[in-house]
Amino acid sequence: HEDYSVQVACMSSSGVTGAFCETVNCKSGPDVPTAPVKLSLDEATRNTVTLSWSSPVSPNGEITEYRLQYKSANETRFSTLTVTDESCTLTELTANEKYEVKVAAVNEAGCGPYTDITTAHTSPV
Numbered sequence: 001h002e003d004y005s006v007q008v009a010c011m012s013s014s015g016v017t018g019a020f021c022e023t024v025n026c027k028s029g030p031d032v033p034t035a036p037v038k039l040s041l042d043e044a045t046r047n048t049v050t051l052s053w054s055s056p057v058s059p060n061g062e063i064t065e066y067r068l069q070y071k072s073a074n075e076t077r078f079s080t081l082t083v084t085d086e087s088c089t090l091t092e093l094t095a096n097e098k099y100e101v102k103v104a105a106v107n108e109a110g111c112g113p114y115t116d117i118t119t120a121h122t123s124p125v
Contacts, residue, residue, distance in 0.1 A: 003026075005024070005025050006023070007023050007024070008021050029109070030060060030108050031061075032110045032111060033058060033105040033106070034057055034058040034059075034060075034105075034113070035103075035112060035114060035115045036054060036066065036103050037055075037057060037115075038053055038054045039053040039101070039118045040053070040118070042087070044120055044121060045123055046095045046123050047091065047092060047093050049089070049093060049099060049101070050088070051068070051089075051118070052086055053086055053087075053103055053115070055086060055105065056105045059107060060109065061108055062107060064107055064108065065083065065084055065105075065106045066082070066086070066103050066105055066106065067081070067103065067106060067111060068083060068101065069081075069104075069114065070099050070101045072093075072094065072097050072099055078102075090120075093122050095123065096123070096124035098120070098121050099121070101117065101118050102114040102115050103115050
């Protein structure tokens with residue numbers, strides 16, 4: 001949120017023609033957070049992938065949740081998980097499969113942009 005002080009006066013082509021009104025103080029509305037940073041793969045097993053990330057550089061308020069989207073490389077649609085921590089373990093995955101993962105932060109203004117996609121690969125055994 002940004003604080004602003006505003007004054008208004010009438011103006012014509014020859015310049016100011018009236019006195020400024022009293023100062024009005026206002027605050028801008030909330031903005032969505034920027035993308036989280038440092039999305040990384042911490043561990044991959046046969047059926048799980050554990051990821052972590054850091055909070056956004058500009059949270060623009062309190063982060064209420066993170067939305068993690070993931071899909072296998074051969075799928076077209078992402079599945080979405082909502083978490084409150086800066087880490088998540090995806091379970092019930094297919095062994096020896098490549099997954100695409102991205103995460104976004106959410107605050108009172110809404111969901112911010114997602115990170116770039118990170119690739120995770122489950123182990124074959």
